[in-house]
Amino acid sequence: MIIGYARVSTQDQNSDLQLDALNAAGCEEVFHESFTGKHRDRPILSQCLRTLRAGDVLVVWKLDRLARSLKDLVEIIHDLQKRSIGFKSLTESIDTTNSAGKLIFHIFGALAEFEHSLIVERTKAGLAAARARGRKGGRTLSLNENDVKKAAAMLSDPMITKAEVAKHFKVSRTTLNAALNRNGFKI
Incomplete structure (x- = not known):
């Protein structure tokens, strides 16, 4: 048909x-x-x-x-x-x-693949240039180093829970735990 x-x-x-x-x-x-x-x-x-x-x-x-x-x-x-x-x-x-039509379409396919490769190369080059300037990719951290130290100090008090500390810093418990672990605090 x-x-x-x-x-x-x-x-x-x-x-x-x-x-x-x-x-x-x-x-x-x-x-x-x-x-x-x-x-x-x-x-x-x-x-x-x-x-x-x-x-x-x-x-x-x-x-x-x-x-x-x-x-x-x-x-x-x-x-x-x-x-x-x-x-x-x-x-x-x-x-x-x-x-002839198949040939033309294979050329289109090759162009699409080439375009994708160029995008990947430019992305990698941009990330490398940013790293060379000292910038890191990804999301900014919800808790900076000072916040993590304060959180660890708060958690040294047995009367304060992780949920309370997380609420104080306006983050989830998961985010608080990740920040503590990233900065070497095992609480």
């Missing part, structure tokens, strides 16, 4: 152009959705993807109707290929049912 998927972001947008193109492309069934493409979990798209069987072809009017990011697009198409389902985008003339 040739199955179409059309999407508009809001109820105000008109999908007639997409629907006409999908019908002209010979789609036997068309799934239509009014939902933002920002989210990968779209109910009608999920239903459409579940409907597809080996040998079917999914057709979209334009690539951005199926996915908003290259990464999501590549993941969806790879899933279709694993299930022996073809893919066509009418506007970009991509057709994974032939060799």
Whole structure:
């Protein structure tokens, strides 16, 4: 079967152009959705993807109707290929049912992987530069060293409980225990 998927972001947008193109492309069934493409979990798209069987072809009017990011697009198409389902985008003339279309899509996949690698490299370089300047990542501590010393002093009084000390510093008992352990106090 040739199955179409059309999407508009809001109820105000008109999908007639997409629907006409999908019908002209010979789609036997068309799934239509009014939902933002920002989210990968779209109910009608999920239903459409579940409907597809080996040998079917999914057709979209334009690539951005199926996915908003290259990464999501590549993941969806790879899933279709694993299930022996073809893919066509009418506007970009991509057709994974032939060799040229498969080549183009492999190039997209390589670009997505390259983009991911660049992001990882930049993140690591940024963290290394921050460490070189003496900055540490992560959340700021709820209790500084002086607070921990005061908490330990308070806890040396057997009449004061950990719950009371935690409440005094406006932290949970778990946070108090972690701070005490981090600073070498075993109370």
